[in-house]
């Protein structure tokens with residue numbers, strides 16, 4: 001184990017290396033043979049993570065959802081790419097987009113990523129193809145001046161990979177990870193290391209490449225030394241996070257955006273005044289969210305109940321997808337997110353300089 005200073009320095013150097021060099025490389029390693037596990041693949045740890053998903057689906061899913069919401073607030077470059085495809089244009093499109101993402105994640109947690117006949121392998125291939133198509137289109141449209149930074153590059157892959165599990169490394173006890181052991185966390189990090197590999201992330205830029213304490217420190221530094229500065233500048237002006245939440249609230253998400261963020265804000269050093277509780281329902285949901293995260297997730301009976309709720313609500317949302325899309329179109333007719341109208345407020349030129 002490294003002492004605190006060397007750990008900090010070691011991780012800081014690696015993080016800055018990713019920020020400086022990651023943008024130069026395509027997010028999908030050229031020539032990747034995704035049917036072949038990397039030499040560091042540990043099937044026991046990977047399968048253990050899959051068992052954890054079976055046991056704690058609601059906790060792991062909520063972590064990725066909250067990570068996504070924060071991630072959408074913190075990186076202009078990624079946001080610009082998401083906006084460029086039009087699939088995040090309206091609340092109903094966000095619903096369709098992220099309902100599909102949930103299905104992909106479920107397949108990764110259930111099947112063998114290296115078995116070419118499995119749902120996981122097919123899903124990973126499909127996502128790589130989507131990334132490649134979007135990246136190629138954007139890269140071909142770039143002027144020669146801009147071509148130093150690739151679109152969907154290794155830096156962006158590194159940050160997005162972290163968004164899926166980073167909060168579990170950063171604030172585990174505050175978001176329900178009471179029953180998780182060191183071995184459990186190791187397996188989760190290993191799982192995301194493998195998924196990152198399958199997405200096309202080079203080992204050099206894989207956020208989970210390193211000891212568990214390095215992964216935790218990396219997530220801490222990314223959040224506290226980079227993302228937080230950006231989120232603080234723009235939280236109240238970045239409406240897509242709220243919109244993703246609105247898309248799922250009442251279908252898969254039990255808690256409103258304000259109640260969730262009101263709880264998370266002080267833990268994550270965000271300004272709680274940006275997330276006021278304006279109605280009794282919001283106040284009640286906040287109390288319930290706090291109780292769930294701090295206490296109820298300690299009990300296996302509650303976790304089972306919550307998993308059942310997560311599975312049923314996702315299944316229902318899939319079944320009623322068309323109806324929900326229509327309802328969201330009527331409910332949020334004026335919410336539109338395009339590159340031209342999105343309220344970016346960060347200085348693009350400073351976005352990478354940390």
Ligand code: HEM
Nearest residue numbers: 078081085087097100101104127130134152156157160161
């Ligand atoms: C480890 C990193 C990543 C994972 C696990 C991931 C996961 C996914 C998944 C599951 C989908 C399929 C969504 C669907 O079915 O509609 C998807 C699509 C997509 N992803 Fe990623 N992604 C990652 C990194 C990134 C990055 C860094 C960017 C942009 C900079 C990006 C941009 C997109 C875009 C544009 C699509 C097509 C759907 C759309 O238009 O939004 N992804 N990704």
